[in-house]
Amino acid sequence: MMAKIKLGILGGGEDSLIGILHRVAANMFDQFEIVGGIFDQHHDKSLKFGEKLKLDEKRIYKNLDELIAKENSLPEDQKMQVVSVLTPNFLHFPMAKQLLENGFNVICEKPLTTTYEEAKILNEIQQKKNTIFGVTYTYTGYPMIRQMKTMIANGEIGKVQKVDVQYYQGWINQLIHDKEKRSSTWRLDPEKSGISCCIGDIGTHAFNMAEYVTGMKVENILADLNYLYEDNPMDIDGTVLIRFTDKAKGVIRASQIATGEENSFSVQIYGDKGGLKWQQENPNYLYLMKEDQPLQVLKPGHGFLSEFSLEGTKLPPGHPEGIFDSMGNIYYGVAMAIKDQSKYDGAYPKLNDGLRGMSFIEKTVSSHKQGNVWINMKE
Template structure:
């Protein structure tokens, strides 16, 4: 079976996340990168294409030219799926153009700047019958998928409490200097959107809760901090969550948690036990039960769920990481693009993008209204 012809918007010479996407796409051996619009500087885009030994004629100066030229090619030659790895404010307009042109889309998060935009994209995805994969990368880890399977099987009983944390400290060196913080695009509403901390990392914690538990958040009550009056976007915050059946949860997110690197953690407590997972040590899932020693589950073993087994590419004892996690999303999207059967949850969809944007807006509304409950509709 031929590989899916892949294009990329952004992700050129200076892009860290572009490298992650390309490696992830190659790991599963389902895609081949053909071309794209890699940089706003066309000379740099050509240099990048030459470095990757891509056909320069399939390297375009902008997305409009990309769509025009690729759409004119025979169906067995044109690019089929496109990765959008640009700054946040470009996700919506570029994804919209690509969907309307009939391309499958793999998009970085946040999916859009507003929930209304995300809903519009969802409607377009359904109308044009394309696959839309949103790269909430952490859902691709085998032990996260093991966690999802165990919760669905009722192994920890009925859920009573969920606690998700995402702490980083990267913004500390610039946030205390008025001039330096003006140079950070994630603090610029025109480029980052409505939120910095919650929009960038808090939404990951929120997505992990809904992904692993299957719960739908009904309400949030948040308290956000910009630290300085002239800083327009949040860099720290806490959101209390309410789900069905009186279940409670919390999302704690910060970019000023000094010396923290990428501390994403989730704990789910049920009537019969609990499960804990940490992104910085992703190959261990902890299963807790009253009166029993802690069980430590690892990838690649016979006890793993079918979903976890499908998401594991190495033998036991060989750690898997962020590239492998992202690769699992690409493999899932490839099955959908080809019309093959895949397990629900194989990749985040536009629906996850809509839910994420609604969470962000509810958090901002709750904080703005004096820390009151704000509802999230479905």
């Protein structure tokens, strides 16, 4: 039996939702063993949380310099092989950069960095070091999204001609209408979040998904963003028209002021022979629509689905799977890449996906600020 991959974690401490998601995902396929990390900026809190996870306190480090130095002093079969970066956005780049430079594989939350230039630097280092780098665009791990990707690649809906991806939330309403609150949250602070809130946070999921399931690249965009208040420097709503390299067109709609919405992420892809529709809040249903046939509803776990979809399915048909499973599939994809056993294109989002996400953020903001004009993604 092969030894488990030794995993370190930066961030994701006691009160972190994303931390729970990553820890469950890492344990899901018995591929990883969490051995230590830095769970909080306050070392005493980090130690306390490490104790809760029953980790060796010697591997709960005060800072990243200490982590790298001490882990690299361990025998190869004991040291951390990969480190997950779950910190606020502004820390992604310096932490990931330092880890890559010291030979660690990395799993990083999105957005990858706060600027496209930073993302390019990480890409260059990763290529030189030939390490594995996963970016957690979580929803790509859903079995029925992977089924959608396979069906489109196999031509089951024909040539793609219309893409409509929507990601609506309403949570920022609680902050944006209160001057003090919108001025104090890190999500609306460019120093900590980068130049975009809504597009940077959830719009990049939609952009990544559009490219992931279609297999096409967005070539041109035109954006119209909403900031609501003059003193708010960050977008909290936006619509982006997109044009792909092979002439298909589409729209990305993202909002954090869609009152009453929780996590409404929907993906609709239309070809000249049929259409596919999926919604994150009901992730077990993939709808196949054709003009000359009744509506078909595909669900995970059945033998007639693609091998890629089935590999990411852990329960029999009729047993709902969710976001933990989706993230777990991404961690499994990274594990297989580290072990050089990866079988599928798209098994986990790579650094280049994060790089394109950062380019999308900057091009979107630039399109809006230039007066809602078309911008080429290559410029």
